[in-house]
Amino acid sequence: MSTMSNPQMDDRSATELESVTQLQMHLNDLLKQLSPERLKVLADFAAYLADAESDTATQELLAIPGLLERVKQTQATPQAQYRDWRTLRADV
Secondary structure (H helix, E strand, O other): OOOOOOHHHHHHHHHHHHHHHHHHHHHHHHHOOOOHHHHHHHHHHHHHHHHHHHHHHHHHHHOOOOHHHHHHHHHHOOHHHOOOHHHHOOOO
């Protein structure tokens, strides 16, 4: 795996970040124009969208074969068996 930066990806990330920033600024401007009742509706809708996005991310994680079992196994491992990663790999 290369550790060199990909300029095309950096440009896309910068463009996406700029776009998100512009959208956030535009949304903030629009928020100032809304009545308290409309702000409540918008807040409820934003909470719905955030919840839906969280559910999607959860479903993506659950689709990874064996992930839930590995998490459960890790949780069942007594902390006395944990080791500091610095003692396992001196080169990181």
